[in-house]
Amino acid sequence: AEILLQVKNLKSVYKTRFNERIIAVDDVSFDLESGKCLGIAGESGSGKSTLAMSIMGYYHPPLFYESGAVYIGGIDIAKLPYNQLRERILGKEMAYIPQAAMNALNPTQKIINLVADVMKEHVKGISFNDVKKIAEERFETLNLPKDVLQRYPIELSGGMKQRTVIAISTILNPKILVADEPTSALDVTSQKIVIKLLKDLIKKGFIKAMIFITHELPLLYNIADEIMVMYAGEIVESGKAEEIIFDPIHPYSYGLMNSIIVPEKGVKGKKLAVIPGAPPNLKSKLNGCRFFERCQFAKDECKGEKISLKNHGERNYRCAFEIDELKEMYEDGKKSATT
Ligand code: ATP
Ligand code: MG
Numbered sequence: 001a002e003i004l005l006q007v008k009n010l011k012s013v014y015k016t017r018f019n020e021r022i023i024a025v026d027d028v029s030f031d032l033e034s035g036k037c038l039g040i041a042g043e044s045g046s047g048k049s050t051l052a053m054s055i056m057g058y059y060h061p062p063l064f065y066e067s068g069a070v071y072i073g074g075i076d077i078a079k080l081p082y083n084q085l086r087e088r089i090l091g092k093e094m095a096y097i098p099q100a101a102m103n104a105l106n107p108t109q110k111i112i113n114l115v116a117d118v119m120k121e122h123v124k125g126i127s128f129n130d131v132k133k134i135a136e137e138r139f140e141t142l143n144l145p146k147d148v149l150q151r152y153p154i155e156l157s158g159g160m161k162q163r164t165v166i167a168i169s170t171i172l173n174p175k176i177l178v179a180d181e182p183t184s185a186l187d188v189t190s191q192k193i194v195i196k197l198l199k200d201l202i203k204k205g206f207i208k209a210m211i212f213i214t215h216e217l218p219l220l221y222n223i224a225d226e227i228m229v230m231y232a233g234e235i236v237e238s239g240k241a242e243e244i245i246f247d248p249i250h251p252y253s254y255g256l257m258n259s260i261i262v263p264e265k266g267v268k269g270k271k272l273a274v275i276p277g278a279p280p281n282l283k284s285k286l287n288g289c290r291f292f293e294r295c296q297f298a299k300d301e302c303k304g305e306k307i308s309l310k311n312h313g314e315r316n317y318r319c320a321f322e323i324d325e326l327k328e329m330y331e332d333g334k335k336s337a338t339t
Contacts, residue, residue: 003032004034006031009067036225038225039226040212043231048215054070092122097169097182148164159186198210217257218245232282251326
C-alpha cells in the first residue's frame with residue numbers, strides 16, 4: 001500500500017526557563033500506510049502528545065524541533081515554515097484532534113459556525129449555505145443527528161461532543177487524522193461509538209489513515225492495525241496490533257498487558273493497569289535501558305550503552321535480551337505465580 005506518512009529519526013525537545021532540555025521525542029521513526037490505523041500507547045508522560053504535535057509541525061515554545069524528518073508526499077514538513085504548513089498541509093493533508101479538544105470548543109458558537117470556521121479557512125469564498133449543506137450531509141452519513149449543528153457545545157453530551165469534534169476535524173477529507181486520546185474522557189459505551197465513527201471515516205473514504213493515541217494499550221485491539229509502544233520518549237516496541245497485544249515482548253509492553261489491575265483513583269468502576277514505579281526524569285542524561293529501574297528482569301548489562309531497536313520479523317523491540325530469553329522469563333514468572 002501507499003506510504004502516506006514517513007517519520008524519520010524525529011527528535012523534539014522542551015527547553016525550559018532554567019536552561020533544561022527535556023527530550024520528549026527521541027529518535028522516533030515509522031511509516032503510515034494508506035488504509036491503516038496506527039495505535040500509539042504508553043503511560044502518562046511517555047511523549048505521545050509531544051510526538052503527535054511534532055508530526056503535525058506544531059512547534060511552539062517551549063517545544064522545539066531538534067532533528068529528523070516528517071515526509072508527506074515527498075515534502076519534509078518538519079522544516080516547512082508555519083504559514084506554509086497551515087496553507088498546504090493542516091486540515092487538508094493532515095488533521096489533528098488535540099488531547100481534550102472536545103472541552104476546548106468555543107462555547108459561544110453554534111456547531112455550524114465552528115464547521116464554517118474550518119471550511120472558510122481552506123475553501124475561499126464558500127457560502128454559509130454551502131457549508132450547511134456539506135455539514136448536514138456529512139453528519140447524516142456519519143450517523144450524527146443533523147440538529148446538533150444548531151446547538152451549542154454545552155448542550156451536547158461528552159460522547160456527542162467528541163463525535164462532533166471528529167466530524168468537524170475531518171470535514172475537508174484530510175488524508176491522515178491524528179487523534180490524541182479521543183476516548184479517554186468517555187464511558188465505555190461512548191468509547192465504542194467513537195471508535196466505530198473513526199473506523200467509518202476510513203471505511204467511507206473520508207480519511208485514508210489514522211494515528212490513534214491512548215494510554216490504554218488493550219483498547220487498541222478494537223481499532224489499530226499496527227501498534228507502537230512508547231516509553232520515556234522512545235519507541236520500545238512496535239509491530240502488528242495482534243502480536244503486541246497477545247504476545248508482547250518488551251518487558252514494558254508485557255507489563256502494560258499483564259500488570260496488577262487496581263481501581264483508578266476517583267473514577268468509579270474504571271480499572272487501569274499499573275506497573276509499579278515511575279518513568280525516569282527526562283532532564284537527566286539517560287544511558288542504557290530507560291525502563292531499567294522498573295524492569296523485574298534488568299541486569300547490569302542493561303544499564304550501559306544505548307539499546308537500539310532490534311528487528312524480529314515484523315516486530316521491533318528495544319531490549320538487551322533476545323526474544324527467546326524474554327519468553328522464557330515470562331514463562332518462569334507464570335509458573336512461579338501459580339505454584
Ligand atoms: P499523557 O498520557 O499524560 O497525555 P503523554 O504521553 O502525552 O502523556 P507528553 O505530554 O508528550 O506525554 O509529555 C512528554 C514529556 O514532556 C513529559 O516528561 C512531560 O513532563 C514533558 N513536557 C510536556 N509538556 C511540557 C512543557 N510544556 N514543558 C516542559 N516539559 C513538558
Ligand atoms: Mg498526552
